[in-house]
Amino acid sequence: MDMKLKFHGVRGSRPTHKLGLLSIGGNSTSIELIFESEDFYIFIDGGSGLANRGRELGMNPEKNKFYFLITHTHWDHILGLPFFEPLYSENNSFTFYASNTSRSTFNELFLGLQRSENLPVPIKELKASMNFHDVTAGDSFNILPNLKIKTYQINHQGVTLAYRVEYGKDSVAIVTDNAPIDNGNLMGEGMRAKAKANTRRFEQDFNSGLVQFLNGCNTVVFDTHFTEKNLKADWGHSTPPRALDFCKQAGVNRLILFHHAPEDLDDAVTAKVHSILSDALNHGIEVAAAKEGEEWILHCA
DSSP states (O other): OOOEEEEEEOBSSSOOOOGGGTTTOOOBSEEEEEOTTSSOEEEEOOOTHHHHHHHHHOSSOSOOEEEEEOOOOOHHHHTTGGGOGGGGOTTOEEEEEEOOOSSOOHHHHHHHTTSTTTOSSOGGGOOSEEEEEEOOTTOEEEEETTEEEEEEEESSSBSEEEEEEEETTEEEEEEOOOOOOTTTOOOBTTHHHHHSSOHHHHHHHHHHHHHHHHTTOSEEEEEOOSOTTTOOGGGSOOOHHHHHHHHHHHTOSEEEEESBOTTOOHHHHHHHHHHHHHHHHHTTOEEEEOOTTOEEEOOOO
16 A cells, blocks of 8 residues: 655756766656556656656556646656657556646647657657646645645746645655745746735745645655755755755655756765754654655655
8 A cells, every 4th residue: 555756857957967976866857656556657747767767668568547747847847758658559548737827738838849840759659548637726636535636836937836645644745846935036927916915924825835735744855956055046946954944844754855956966965965964853854865766665654
């Protein structure tokens, strides 16, 4: 009955390759949730790491149902989708959950990846059946009676969703891209309009709402692209101390640092863990850095 999490891509902004990051990995965002007793696969985002997983599965994998939870459509989160081999077999079915922005739907963006100007593989080659479900911030829905998905709009350009997945008593939350919202740094679509009456109150409500979203979660995977020293708040990303602060308030058991900057070599990522390790342990929180290929059991005792 355990739910497991496996990282296929842990970088933000773009995939990268250098000798100094072979331990952490250089592919961009892609996470798989593993339910060994169920007859489907679930992925969160489809960055370059997804392509490697697709090659492992081939066009006709053991299971033929796929669910994708898409946080948002920046390149680093979707560029692996056209190279995911199971999409090219009529034996497979895909269900995508994603938000729309005021500019376009996820459906339009997804199919646009296969335009001849972008890729020499036409849409007609995508043989799998595909269903697209629009998700609005704050929605919750079930894939199975005991598998519940919750969403929260985080502070990043466009409409970017955090996902909380609950499977029986097990739980994990994925917060891929989240800038500090303080001092009027409102990045998410629609946030400025909602904050117009009282910006400070909106910022407080956003932060307390995210704490509530994470509350009691076994494991939280959180964007720590920057350090406090090199933070560029208007880029849409967070830092280890800020991620830890949310987890402390929410009573989280484990924090996994994620969305590593492509410039950060293994030593820099490890230093981020050590920078908050003492504080985390003092609050009973396990801390680690996301690594490609690493698998975590999300069991909540």
